[in-house]
Amino acid sequence: MNVLAWCVAAWLLGVGIYGIVTSRHYVHLIGCMTVCQSATYVLLLGIGFRWGAGAPIFYDHPPGTPAVDPVMQALVLTDIVVSASMTALLLAIALQVHKRRCTLDPQHLRPLRPRE
Amino acid sequence: MGLAHQLTPFAALLPLGVAFLMLALSHWLPPRSADVTSLVVSLGLVVLCGWLAIESLHGPILHWFGAWTPEVSGKPDVMLGIAFSVDPASAAVAAFCALLFAGSFVFAWGYFDKVHAHFHILMLLFLAAMIGFCLTRDLFNLFVWFELMGIAAFALTAYPLGKSSLEGAFNFTVTNALGSFLMLAGVGLLYARTGTLDFVTMGRVIASVPPDPVIAGGFCLLATALLTKAAIVPFHMWLSDAHAVAPSPVSVIFSGVMVSLGLFGLLKLIAMVFAGDAQVMMLVHVVLFWLGVATAVVGGLMAWAQRHLKRLLAFSTIAHLGVMLIAIASVSAIGTEGFLVYLVGHGLVKGTLFMIAGILLARFNSVDELELYGEGRSLWPAGIAMGLAGLLLGGLPWGLLHDATDSVHAGNHGVAGVVAIIVGTALTGAAVLRATGRIFLRWSGVPAVELVAPTEREREKGNRPLWLMLLPCVVMLAIALLPADLAESFLHSAASGLVARVVPHEGGGTLAAAITFALTILIPAASLLRRRPIRKFARRAVEAETAPFYALHVLHSGRVTDYVVWMMVGLAVLAGWLKFG
Numbered sequence: 115m116n117v118l119a120w121c122v123a124a125w126l127l128g129v130g131i132y133g134i135v136t137s138r139h140y141v142h143l144i145g146c147m148t149v150c151q152s153a154t155y156v157l158l159l160g161i162g163f164r165w166g167a168g169a170p171i172f173y174d175h176p177p178g179t180p181a182v183d184p185v186m187q188a189l190v191l192t193d194i195v196v197s198a199s200m201t202a203l204l205l206a207i208a209l210q211v212h213k214r215r216c217t218l219d220p221q222h223l224r225p226l227r228p229r230e
Numbered sequence: 231m232g233l234a235h236q237l238t239p240f241a242a243l244l245p246l247g248v249a250f251l252m253l254a255l256s257h258w259l260p261p262r263s264a265d266v267t268s269l270v271v272s273l274g275l276v277v278l279c280g281w282l283a284i285e286s287l288h289g290p291i292l293h294w295f296g297a298w299t300p301e302v303s304g305k306p307d308v309m310l311g312i313a314f315s316v317d318p319a320s321a322a323v324a325a326f327c328a329l330l331f332a333g334s335f336v337f338a339w340g341y342f343d344k345v346h347a348h349f350h351i352l353m354l355l356f357l358a359a360m361i362g363f364c365l366t367r368d369l370f371n372l373f374v375w376f377e378l379m380g381i382a383a384f385a386l387t388a389y390p391l392g393k394s395s396l397e398g399a400f401n402f403t404v405t406n407a408l409g410s411f412l413m414l415a416g417v418g419l420l421y422a423r424t425g426t427l428d429f430v431t432m433g434r435v436i437a438s439v440p441p442d443p444v445i446a447g448g449f450c451l452l453a454t455a456l457l458t459k460a461a462i463v464p465f466h467m468w469l470s471d472a473h474a475v476a477p478s479p480v481s482v483i484f485s486g487v488m489v490s491l492g493l494f495g496l497l498k499l500i501a502m503v504f505a506g507d508a509q510v511m512m513l514v515h516v517v518l519f520w521l522g523v524a525t526a527v528v529g530g531l532m533a534w535a536q537r538h539l540k541r542l543l544a545f546s547t548i549a550h551l552g553v554m555l556i557a558i559a560s561v562s563a564i565g566t567e568g569f570l571v572y573l574v575g576h577g578l579v580k581g582t583l584f585m586i587a588g589i590l591l592a593r594f595n596s597v598d599e600l601e602l603y604g605e606g607r608s609l610w611p612a613g614i615a616m617g618l619a620g621l622l623l624g625g626l627p628w629g630l631l632h633d634a635t636d637s638v639h640a641g642n643h644g645v646a647g648v649v650a651i652i653v654g655t656a657l658t659g660a661a662v663l664r665a666t667g668r669i670f671l672r673w674s675g676v677p678a679v680e681l682v683a684p685t686e687r688e689r690e691k692g693n694r695p696l697w698l699m700l701l702p703c704v705v706m707l708a709i710a711l712l713p714a715d716l717a718e719s720f721l722h723s724a725a726s727g728l729v730a731r732v733v734p735h736e737g738g739g740t741l742a743a744a745i746t747f748a749l750t751i752l753i754p755a756a757s758l759l760r761r762r763p764i765r766k767f768a769r770r771a772v773e774a775e776t777a778p779f780y781a782l783h784v785l786h787s788g789r790v791t792d793y794v795v796w797m798m799v800g801l802a803v804l805a806g807w808l809k810f811g
Contacts, residue, residue: 157415196377211397
């Protein structure tokens with residue numbers, strides 16, 4: 115099970131980066147970044163996972179019941195919040211870029227241009 | 231110890247709290263209050279962090295949030311809490327961050343009138359993140375501060391909403407966000423093996439287990455993220471875009487301290503977590519050393535080949551980061567001492583230079599050294615400051631940067647390192663002096679490689695009085711001119727608190743410093759005396775000279791997709807060396 119989770123994480127990271135590198139559109143590129151990020155979620159949840167254990171919520175279980183690692187879940191939760199703000203910021207930038215340059219193709223966009 | 235222990239969290243809480251208050255009240259605040267408040271807060275933080283640095287000389291100050299001390303769990307190896315741990319080096323770096331912010335707030339006085347207090351709010355968030363990053367002792371907490379630092383920086387870059395600044399911010403965000411994903415994965419891997427996130431406990435576990443590929447892999451991922459933030463070759467591409475297009479008060483912070491903070495984080499991780507892992511330490515000694523060498527050389531060459539002043543300074547920052555990485559890779563007390571002084575000296579000088587670029591931008595709506603030819607004569611005080619800063623950058627045998635370079639040379643044990651430091655330092659100083667000569671003294675010289683470099687006209691708000699913009703420059707240069715010996719005993723304990731390893735000191739620093747400074751003077755002199763090549767032989771020589779620079783220009787393509795490829799190449803180098811090296 116653990117090996118499967120690690121493989122899925124590596125695969126997601128791989129396809130995400132392939133998507134970013136070959137991307138021809140900013141929004142597609144941002145989507146690929148979220149794929150990369152999903153790889154870290156799978157990895158973290160795989161690390162914290164334990165067979166036969168429940169969710170780490172103890173209000174209706176006695177303390178000591180087997181549970182998956184709550185630290186990893188806290189990590190993932192925090193990261194989801196961070197990534198949401200990052201994606202929003204990137205999309206906002208993409209929108210503004212489109213208003214000014216009328217294209218979102220990374221091949222045609224570069225910050226400073228050589229003087230012709 | 232009691233009071234220091236109580237006050238530690240306020241180093242991060244104060245700017246956060248003030249930022250939130252300002253956000254809540256931003257519509258009702260009188261116009262200048264945001265300027266005043268943020269200046270007072272940052273100066274207060276200089277005092278607080280400086281005081282913490284001195285208090286912690288007797289031993290690290292630990293603050294466990296919510297009193298979740300290690301004893302609470304009842305088991306010796308289970309850490310439930312998150313701690314801030316103040317050691318002299320970390321607190322001093324935090325105090326320096328706050329000092330640079332204070333300078334930037336003075337420089338930006340009235341610059342961002344139209345946007346309520348949003349600039350100041352983002353800046354205070356940024357400062358809080360930096361201080362938290364310096365003081366934390368928990369790996370995941372470090373990641374959170376790292377992300378917060380990133381988000382504030384991304385937003386500040388995109389802030390002018392110009393074409394270039396948006397695209398620069400996009401490149402910056404994508405590369406650094408990707409780095410932080412890798413960092414999170416690295417945190418996960420390390421937690422999987424060590425079962426803790428606390429630096430010290432983690433270091434103890436790593437030292438006690440046999441070499442483990444998962445731990446080494448975790449280090450590779452963390453290093454990729456921090457080296458991306460620190461713009462080390464081949465992770466450096468984003469920096470020249472972001473720093474060239476960000477508003478100049480923000481570039482002061484970016485180049486002055488944000489990027490070197492990435493290296494400081496790496497140093498802390500190497501010293502506190504990975505010191506017991508022989509495999510990782512070999513990686514640091516060999517691969518990070520060579521990456522530092524490459525960074526210093528590439529940064530120096532690219533800085534020389536620029537005409538857009540902010541982009542020139544951005545590449546010069548890259549070169550100096552390479553020197554700092556060489557200092558870290560020696561993993562020695564003297565190298566660490568050199569790194570700490572270098573961080574401060576470089577931050578002051580580079581901050582000054584970005585402010586002068588900002589002054590030129592405010593007055594002439596351009597930072598192009600060829601367009602501004604001779605324009606700066608009316609601003610001669612800025613010219614003097616820029617010339618002095620250029621000399622300091624290029625190894626003037628006086629002041630903090632010189633003393634720091636001496637220590638780096640003393641800890642460095644390779645000819646390649648010495649050559650790289652000389653090339654990087656001399657070329658960046660030479661580039662700044664060349665620009666100073668052209669802008670302020672009407673010295674000419676036919677442009678060669680710099681003619682084809684990317685450039686753009688920009689606009690920044692220009693109605694601020696000159697003395698107000700020059701004031702922080704003068705103060706910062708004055709501090710940079712102090713000798714490092716003034717704080718010698720503090721530096722010794724700060725450096726050996728992080729890395730205690732003592733190495734035999736390498737001689738020859740004086741000779742290297744003399745060569746560096748001679749080159750810094752001779753290269754721009756030769757360039758400013760250059761005449762148009764007429765004869766066939768002379769034209770061939772110029773073509774041969776410019777060819778490598780063209781190649782470098784082509785590699786720094788400005789496309790984010792290329793940057794990601796280079797990042798992956800860098801990660802593959804780190805991982806490949808671990809596997810096969």
